[in-house]
Amino acid sequence: MRVEIENGKLVTAINFMYELKLTRKHSRFRRHFINLMNESLKVVEDDRKELLKEHSHKDEKGEAIVKDGQYDVKDMDALSNDLKELNTEKLVIEGGDNREMIRTIKHVLKKFEDEEYEAQASEIYDYLCEQFSVDVEDEKGAEE
Structure with a gap:
């Protein structure tokens, strides 16, 4: 089991997950998932600042x-290319210790498949379903 979330989608995914009304086990594993994404987001933000300094x-x-709180960038094209590369890099969550969290989040996403989402929420829901392979049955089935 393996889930990959692009750096550029971390903030949207965190916000989406926070909005879901969950209880008990589902809520606990959502918190674990959000914590993993937040840790990765801190690293991404540090890398973004380093790229700004570098360019x-x-x-x-x-x-x-x-100047006026903004970095005086000398080559916006090079910075833009580096930022695009940074945003397409991924947080990878492997099974092992995270297996139960992955299964639970997959089940949570499946549980919300009949909800209507608009705009950004719709896009991130579809993206997360794809990353968690919601339409693919796993060998043991998702735990409630």
Whole structure:
């Protein structure tokens, strides 16, 4: 069992999962899933800041120049390409210790398949269902 979530979809996935009304086991594993995504999001944000510094003009000390709270970027195309690459990299959650969480989140997503979603919620729901292989039965079945 393996789930991959693109860095660029972490915030949307976290927000979507927070909105679901869940109890007991489902709520606990949602919290575990959100915590994993939040940890990954912190790393992504640190990497984003490093990319901004790397692509900025430097002062005489070699520090990135910041004007009005914004980095003074010297090559927006290069920065944009690096940020796109960063956003397509993925958080990978392997089975093992996370097997029960993956099964439970898969079951949660399946449980909400008859709900109507709009715009971004619809897109992230479909994306998460795809990543958790909701339409694929697993060998033991999802636990309630």
